[in-house]
Amino acid sequence: MQNIIISIDPGPQSINAIGGEIIIPQGVEVISIASANSVVKFWMEAPSLEAGHLSLAGIIPGGYQGQPIELISLILPESVPVPKFDFSKLKVLANDGQGTMVTAKFYVTVTPIADQIITDRIPPEEFTPLISSDPTLFNGQKFLVFSAQDKQSGISHYEVCEKKAGDSKFASCIWQKNESPYLIINQKLDQRIEVKAVDLVGNERVVRAFSPPLDPLYYLIGAIIVGVFILWGARFIIRKLSRSSRSSSS
Amino acid sequence: MRSIKPITNSNKKFLALFYLVAVLGIVSLAQADEYTSSSFRVLDPVLAPAQFSTSTDFQLFGSLGEMGLGTSTAIGFGLQSAWLFFPVVATPVVSATAGDGSVALSWSAVTASLGWTVGGYNVGQATVAGGPYSYTSLGNVTSTTRSSLTNGTPYYFVIRPEDALSNTIATSSEVSATPVSSGGGGGGGGGGGGGETVTATGVNLSGYGYPLSKVTILKDGQIAITTIAGPDAKFAVALTGLSAGEYLFAVYGEDNQGRRSTLFTFPVYLTKGAMTNISGIFLSPTIDVDKREVAHGDNIAIFGQTVGSSTVTIAVNSNQEIFVRTLAGVGGLYLYNFDTTLIEKGDHTTKSKSTVLNEISPFGAVVNFRVGTTTVLAEPNQGCPLRGDLNSDCRVNLIDFSIAAYWYHRPLTADFIPREKAILSGDGKVDLVDFSIMAYYWTG
Structure with missing residues (x-):
């Protein structure tokens, strides 16, 4: 197999959005597409291939200006000559607050297939899901958004676990494959929610998206226990001090 | 006790004449002769030119634009005048x-x-x-x-x-x-199970x-x-x-x-x-102005914050870009009252950058203002992004991205159209341009 890296050269300007299609010549077999090290950090359309058209759309928060940098990489069979890609249907927009269309150059390089993809044992990176609501989404109900990065093989999918009200806190999670934004089933938010990011070789990272506040009774019990320890400790010290003063006076 | 002799009129005349001759002498020494070359460069400023320099191939870096009444001609060169305010590059990270x-x-x-x-x-x-x-x-x-x-x-x-x-x-x-x-000895890896710890x-x-x-x-x-x-x-x-x-x-x-x-x-x-x-x-300085529209001839205050005691270069765009400098205070605050008689009526922008020791920031955000016939004060900056903040939480982040992603290439409903108009491109649809605007105002 061979790794084809498609890089974008923004030239003298800063760019922050890329979208459209890369046309791949007919008959070229693409084994897989990877965006683990792409300069694009959020995809409206994750790179996908259909009938020779590789569609993608994404943004670079804050923009990028500098040397050519990786956009996506493709895995092709070893013996296939490097295809002549058509980038004319790709739009590149400037990081100017207006979305001005600009021209950029694209480069294709061939690299040895990375062993790291095959032997990847590193889970996706830590990430922070966010809860929000919007009148135009899910009829104003609360939803969860999340996005993780995996620098070795890339993110495969996400799973969400919601413990319904009434479940024992020791009950195991039932994971379900889901996408962001995710409509929260338990809108009362009285049980915890966890999100799992899974990379392309199966490594997992689980983060807690939400924990309900503790029952005030637990705070009271905790305060009582701490108070008891403080009193016991004070009594112990006072006794020790009074014994020492008695022995020194006698 | 020593007495001080008063300066007599003849002495005063002599001193005046002496200073006049000294000034003229310095000026005459500083005058540049006419010079031509097929390939050279002049880096020192010329103080009193009234001369001109021609060449088939050279670049003249001088202050002719500030003080000179001469002319410079060449088949192919660039004349960069006003060297005292000459912008330089930002230092690399x-x-x-x-x-x-x-x-x-x-x-x-x-x-x-x-x-x-x-x-x-x-x-x-x-x-x-x-x-x-x-x-x-x-x-x-x-x-x-x-x-x-x-x-x-x-x-x-x-x-x-x-x-x-x-x-x-x-x-x-x-x-x-x-x-x-790099780590030595033994076989690396080995052992079964689990993930690798980085x-x-x-x-x-x-x-x-x-x-x-x-x-x-x-x-x-x-x-x-x-x-x-x-x-x-x-x-x-x-x-x-x-x-x-x-x-x-x-x-x-x-x-x-x-x-x-x-x-x-x-x-x-x-x-x-x-x-x-x-x-x-x-980080580039922050910047704002006190007026959204200013009557031509009045001052407009350009201000913000940067590194304390740094030199702030402010650029105001006009038919020709105008650069001015001011010093930030110890707390990093700077303010410059810009005289709008220097620019024509119409829409303008301003931006600033900062220099401290050998380090130079890039230019920062661009602020718009108009020079017209009336004065309209600017509203105080709330600190929220101007655009891209779809859920109005004063941030532009994954939540706004997710809301916009839902509407990507979807017909907009009546209740979302006003938000797209006010916060994104305003063209009645959510497409790549809207996401580009969001990416520009991103706060995380």
């Missing part, structure tokens, strides 16, 4: 990653303007903090690996961009790294924000850490527990009025098992 007997350096590409073009870079290397450095020319690249270094010895590096004539036009702040021997892979970031202000660091578009800059506006943070790979870091600050700087973004490749040091981050 440098990252250093230690390896086995080597240090990998990379830096942000430097952009230049108004006649300067970056022709290449030099790397300076020293074994003592602050130098002296020995320099190596690299050409027009933004990375290099310094090898044949001694493990365990700290090395100090600076990067100098050069113009097309190999003149140094800026110097980065110093970055250091200590090469270490340790000691991370990044140290340092630079200038605003005095005692919040600095936010984004990693791949999401908030990684926040810190508070010191009274000297310097900040330093470390992020550990990362994986090896390509990251896009972005940094921004918030001034004492809640105004945010533009995002300072740079890509970094992290090596497994190594801490990469990134220094020279210099």
